[in-house]
Structures are given as structure tokens and as C-alpha cells.
Amino acid sequence: MLRTPPDEALVAGRWRRGGGAATQTLDPATGAALATVHAVTPDEVSEAARAAARAAAEPQWYDLLPHQRARLLTRVATLIEDNAEHLAALQTADTGKALTETRALVASAAATFRYTAAALETAEEAITPSRGAYVTLSVHEPIGVVGAINPWNSPVASDAQKLAPALAAGNAVLLKPAEWTPLVSLALGRLITQALGELRLPTALLAVLPGSGRVVGDAIVRDPHVGRIAFTGGTETGRALARTAAEKLMPVSLELGGKSPTVVLADADIEQALAGVMFGVFSSSGQSCIAGSRLFVARALYDGFVGELVARVTKLRVGPGTRPDTQVAPLVHPAHRDKVAAYVDLARGEGARVLCGGAAPEGPEYADGAYYLPTVLDGLPNDARTCQEEIFGPVLVALPFDDEEDLVRQANDSVYGLACGIWTRDHRAAWRIARRVEAGTVWINTYKQFSASTPFGGMKASGLGREKGRDAIRAYQRQKSLYWGTATTPLPWAG
Ligand code: NDP
Numbered sequence: 001m002l003r004t005p006p007d008e009a010l011v012a013g014r015w016r017r018g019g020g021a022a023t024q025t026l027d028p029a030t031g032a033a034l035a036t037v038h039a040v041t042p043d044e045v046s047e048a049a050r051a052a053a054r055a056a057a058e059p060q061w062y063d064l065l066p067h068q069r070a071r072l073l074t075r076v077a078t079l080i081e082d083n084a085e086h087l088a089a090l091q092t093a094d095t096g097k098a099l100t101e102t103r104a105l106v107a108s109a110a111a112t113f114r115y116t117a118a119a120l121e122t123a124e125e126a127i128t129p130s131r132g133a134y135v136t137l138s139v140h141e142p143i144g145v146v147g148a149i150n151p152w153n154s155p156v157a158s159d160a161q162k163l164a165p166a167l168a169a170g171n172a173v174l175l176k177p178a179e180w181t182p183l184v185s186l187a188l189g190r191l192i193t194q195a196l197g198e199l200r201l202p203t204a205l206l207a208v209l210p211g212s213g214r215v216v217g218d219a220i221v222r223d224p225h226v227g228r229i230a231f232t233g234g235t236e237t238g239r240a241l242a243r244t245a246a247e248k249l250m251p252v253s254l255e256l257g258g259k260s261p262t263v264v265l266a267d268a269d270i271e272q273a274l275a276g277v278m279f280g281v282f283s284s285s286g287q288s289c290i291a292g293s294r295l296f297v298a299r300a301l302y303d304g305f306v307g308e309l310v311a312r313v314t315k316l317r318v319g320p321g322t323r324p325d326t327q328v329a330p331l332v333h334p335a336h337r338d339k340v341a342a343y344v345d346l347a348r349g350e351g352a353r354v355l356c357g358g359a360a361p362e363g364p365e366y367a368d369g370a371y372y373l374p375t376v377l378d379g380l381p382n383d384a385r386t387c388q389e390e391i392f393g394p395v396l397v398a399l400p401f402d403d404e405e406d407l408v409r410q411a412n413d414s415v416y417g418l419a420c421g422i423w424t425r426d427h428r429a430a431w432r433i434a435r436r437v438e439a440g441t442v443w444i445n446t447y448k449q450f451s452a453s454t455p456f457g458g459m460k461a462s463g464l465g466r467e468k469g470r471d472a473i474r475a476y477q478r479q480k481s482l483y484w485g486t487a488t489t490p491l492p493w494a495g
Contacts, residue, residue: 002093003086004035005186010193011044012051013204019044020211023179028096028330029320031368037182039211045174045219048207052145052172053225055202062142062170066120073117073164075195080110080160083191091156091184092321096330096370099321101284102156108450109160109188112468115452116164119470133487140477142170143227143251147220149213149241151233152178152332153287153392155185158255161467162230163192163206169476172205174226176217180333182210213237221245228476231255232289235390235415235461242464253465253475255289256458257390258418261411262292262447263401263433265424266300272445273423274309277396280421280447282316282374285331286340286394289462290419292447294387295398296407302400306378309398310355313374318361320369328394330370337370340393344375347386347397353379357394382410390416404429408436417459421447440466 007022008015020039027034040048055061061069080087087109088102095102128136148162155177166173177185189208196203209216213233221229221244229245231238232255245252262280264273280292297305321329331337337360344358357375360366378398380386387397401407411420420439422430434442440458443449450456455469465475 002034002089004090004093004183005190007036007038008186009038009040009044009210010186010189010206010208011040011048012207013055013202015193018210020215025094025180025183026333027093028332028334028370029322031334031370034093035183037186037210039179040209040216042215042219045209045216046223048174048204048209049145049220049223049225051204052174052207055204056142056144056170056172058202061201061205064170066123069168069170070117070120072195072199072201073113073120073168075198076164076192077110077113077117079191079195080106080113080188083187084110087156087184087187090187091181094181094183095152095155095332097284097321098326098329099324102321105154105157108452109156112157112160112452113164116168116473120168120473123470123473133485135484135486137482137484139480139482140169140474141480143476143478144171145225145227146171146173146476147223147226147229148173148175149217149220149229149231149233150175150177150185152181153284153289155181156188158232159185159188165467165472166230166476167205168473171476174207174209174220176209176211176213176220179210179212186210217241218244226250228252230467230476238463253457253467254463255456255467256418256461256463257392257416258289258291258458258462259294259388259390259414259416260290260292260419260421260439261294261296261414261437262421263407263411263423264295264297264301264305265422265426265429266298267425268301268423269425269445270305270308273305274312276421276423276445276447277309278313278316281396282313282328282394283448285328285372287332287392288448290441290448291392292419292421293391293396294382294414295396296401296410297398299400299402302398306355306376306398310376313376314356316374318371318373319365328374331372331393332370334370336393337372340372340391340395343386343389343391343393344377344395347377347380347384350380350384350386352377352384352386352397355398382413388414404433408433411437415461418462419443
């Protein structure tokens with residue numbers, strides 16, 4: 001029996017029912033209501049921000065040395081591991097994702113906290129070369145209160161990617177989960193509150209504030225106590241939020257959308273490429289910012305490769321995320337499934353050939369869920385809307401290319417620049433293409449692999465700033481320079 005968190009938000013260090021509108025979260029596999037969650041109000045956001053600012057300044061927290069703050073992160077990592085099955089089941093119920101995927105996301109959340117604790121303990125400050133009668137130091141200090149705003153596709157992992165470095169840096173955090181999928185963030189909030197309590201730290205260091213982006217997200221961004229925003233979501237939302245942040249001269253990091261090219265060169269290991277292309281776009285039912293949703297295949301290989309791909313895609317197992325053999329689980333919400341279906345209709349209107357999928361699966365077991373069949377399209381030029389816009393569903397569009405110049409031109413002809421995959425045995429070609437494609441991450445003979453120690457982020461309309469890696473903590477701090485005079489005589493000017 002799934003334990004859903006009680007209908008409460010974490011405001012100013014206390015759990016309570018939000019004073020705003022009630023929303024029902026749905027199990028996308030069945031359409032059944034899972035839980036009711038009341039949003040917080042803008043006044044509650046303001047209350048949480050004020051309490052967070054006070055908590056961030058309390059000596060019990062502010063005066064902790066890095067290795068002492070690291071204890072909080074390692075404790076949270078352990079609590080996530082101890083509750084891994086529950087968190088994975090909750091996320092599968094709320095987002096629809098397959099359990100194999102949500103288990104991996106929970107493990108990655110724990111790893112992020114553990115890695116960040118290690119990075120915090122080993123981070124160094126700099127004594128810069130002195131150019132006068134003084135010692136010069138460059139040090140880093142917390143910003144104060146950070147707003148973390150996440151979408152619905154991978155909540156526990158994207159929460160950890162923001163919370164771990166923001167707390168490690170010495171801040172308090174206001175976390176806003178997506179309205180469709182608040183449950184796992186609320187459960188994670190409970191674990192972090194437990195760790196804060198055990199270590200006798202102020203519980204107002206974390207607020208979890210459910211509600212819509214338009215009301216709660218906007219109130220967080222505008223709040224005068226919030227000094228930095230870490231955002232993952234759509235490009236247009238990111239742009240709007242960055243405009244508000246610019247008024248406050250507040251730093252923002254933006255992890256945004258993508259339309260990532262996956263490239264199969266003529267000499268690729270075909271079995272590896274087929275498996276990698278399918279995993280790259282159809283795992284998480286394509287609801288992944290880094291989905292390899294534009295497939296470029298060398299023209300000599302095109303018909304054979306795409307034909308075999310389609311044969312295998314039609315055999316992918318579509319089903320609920322709780323079934324152990326499911327490969328393609330339902331989409332997050334019926335409204336999102338309809339949006340994906342509308343994109344495939346648009347593709348038809350643009351003249352695409354639907355090679356497989358292109359509809360919801362039939363049968364009573366799919367009738368109430370937000371399912372959509374994995375879909376392969378081709379016959380469109382790269383400038384068609386279907387090839388340019390992010391669909392965020394199980395939809396792959398295939399295109400041929402003639403040579404390396406043609407490939408790089410088409411791959412870069414996109415507003416996005418998040419990721420790229422290259423399948424080839426030619427290490428020189430891999431190197432050249434990897435360096436020429438505008439993408440924040442390039443995978444060569446693999447795809448959609450992640451490591452807490454490797455920075456992640458986008459180029460162009462895919463974002464600004466990086467998450468993960470050693471530098472993630474510094475991104476949540478302010479740099480200060482100190483000059484410490486060593487002369488024994490007065491400064492000469494006054495003499
Ligand atoms: P949205 O941009 O609509 O929403 C993302 C988050 O922002 C949600 O919590 C949302 O709230 C909130 N939000 C919406 N409007 C505002 C606002 N005016 N002010 C503050 N917050 C706001 O994205 P989607 O939910 O559609 O998520 C999918 C998008 O996320 C895709 O484009 C995908 O590519 C991107 N993404 C990027 C990743 C990356 O790392 N680069 C990773 C994963 C996803 P709510 O929806 O609850 O109202």
C-alpha cells in the first residue's frame with residue numbers, strides 16, 4: 001500500500017496545510033486520484049522566505065565550518081537510501097515513470113548529497129599572489145535564501161541537484177515542486193527536516209512550497225529575501241523568470257529544453273546504436289530534457305537502420321511503471337499526452353510519414369491511463385516545426401545526412417543546445433563532431449549517462465549555468481576578496 005505524504009506544506013520550519021487552492025494529483029497509469037495537496041499562498045511564500053533568511057543567518061548554521069555542514073548532507077543521503085523503495089514507489093505513482101527509472105533517480109539523489117558533502121569538505125579557498133604589502137584572499141560566502149523551482153519529469157533527482165549544493169554553500173532553500181508531481185518533493189522535505197532536527201539545525205532552512213508556477217513560483221522569484229534562483233523547466237518560463245531576476249540583479253541558473261541530435265555514422269556498431277537511440281528517446285517516455293529526439297543517420301545506412309529501428313520500436317513494452325518489464329510507461333498527465341498527440345498531428349500536417357506509433361495504445365488496460373505509443377516519424381526537413389520544437393514525449397524524428405558538413409550544419413540548426421549522441425567506431429570523426437556540435441553534453445557510443453561529478457547544463461536556448469560537479473557549490477555562493485595589510489608603516493599618500 002502506497003503511503004502518500006499528508007496534505008501539508010513546509011512553511012517556516014513547520015508542516016501545515018497550505019492556505020491556497022486544493023489540487024488532486026493523479027496516478028497517470030490509471031487516472032485515479034492519489035492525494036490532495038493544498039497550495040501555499042503568496043503570503044505563506046513571504047513568511048517562508050522571511051523565516052529562511054533568519055535561519056540562514058542563525059549562528060548554529062551560519063558559523064558551521066564546511067566539514068560540519070557536510071554532516072547534514074551525508075545524513076540526508078543515508079535517509080534517502082533508507083527510504084529508497086518508498087520514494088521510488090511514490091515517484092512512480094505520481095509521475096508514471098517506470099520503477100526501474102525512479103529507483104535510479106532516487107539512488108542518484110542520494111549520490112548527489114554524498115558527493116556534494118565530499119566536495120564541500122575538500123573545497124579550497126585561495127590565497128592569491130600578493131602584489132603589495134598585503135596578503136590577498138578570495139573566499140566564498142552563502143547568498144542567504146535560494147529559490148529552487150523544478151518541473152515534473154524527474155523531481156527527486158532535480159531536487160537533490162539544487163538542494164545539496166545550495167545547502168552545502170550555507171544557504172536556506174525554498175523548493176517549489178511542479179503542481180502535477182509534488183509528492184516525492186514533500187517526502188524528501190520530511191527526510192531533510194528529520195536530518196535538520198537530529199543535528200539541532202533550524203528547520204526553516206528548508207521550505208517546500210507546493211502550488212502553481214504562476215502564483216507560488218512567481219512569488220518566490222519576486223520575494224526580496226530570495227537572492228538566487230535555480231530553475232529547471234521550459235525555455236519560455238526560464239526566459240520570463242530571468243527577466244524578473246534581472247530587475248533584482250539576482251543570479252539565476254536555467255536548465256531548459258532541448259531537441260538533441262543523435263548521430264549514427266556509417267561505421268557505427270549497429271546493435272549498440274539501435275539500443276542507444278531507443279533508450280535515448282523512449283526511456284522516460286521521452287519526457288526528458290536530454291531526449292535524443294532528432295535522429296541523424298548516414299544516408300548510405302538510412303533505410304536499413306531506420307527500418308530495423310522501427311521493427312524494434314514496435315516491440316517495446318508499453319505498460320504501467322509498476323510492471324517490472326515495462327519499457328515505455330504512461331506520460332505524466334492526460335493533458336500532456338494530448339499535447340504530444342497534437343504534435344504528431346502537426347507532423348502529419350507538415351507531411352511526415354508516421355513509421356510507427358502515432359496513437360494511444362488500444363486495449364482496456366490502457367483506457368484510463370495517459371499512454372502514448374513510441375512513435376517514429378520521417379520525411380520532414382530539419383526546419384519543420386516537428387524537427388525544431390521540443391515535444392517532450394515518445395516521438396523521434398529521423399533525418400538522413402550526406403557528409404560531416406551537412407550533419408554539423410543540420411545538428412546545429414536548432415535554437416537548442418543541450419545534448420548530442422554520436423555512434424561511430426571512428427574516434428577521429430567522433431572527436432571532430434563532438435567539438436563542433438553546440439551542446440552542453442556530448443555522449444560518444446553511449447547516451448543519457450550521468451555522473452554527480454560531471455557538470456551538466458545547456459548552450460543557447462537550453463540554458464544558462466551548470467549543475468553538478470565540484471563547482472556546483474560555488475554557484476550558490478558570493479565571492480569576496482580580502483586584503484590584509486602587512487606593512488608596519490602608514491600608507492604613503494597621507495604623508
Ligand atoms: P515549465 O517551465 O512549465 O515548469 C517548470 C516549473 O516552473 C514548474 O514548477 C512550474 O510550475 C514553474 N513555473 C511555471 N511558470 C512559472 C513562473 N511564471 N514563475 C516561476 N515558476 C514558474 O516546464 P514543464 O513543467 O513543462 O517541464 C518541462 C520542461 O522542463 C521541458 O521544456 C524540459 O525540457 C525542461 N527540463 C529541462 C531539464 C534540464 O535539465 N535542462 C531537465 C528536465 C526538464 P507548475 O507547472 O507547477 O505550475
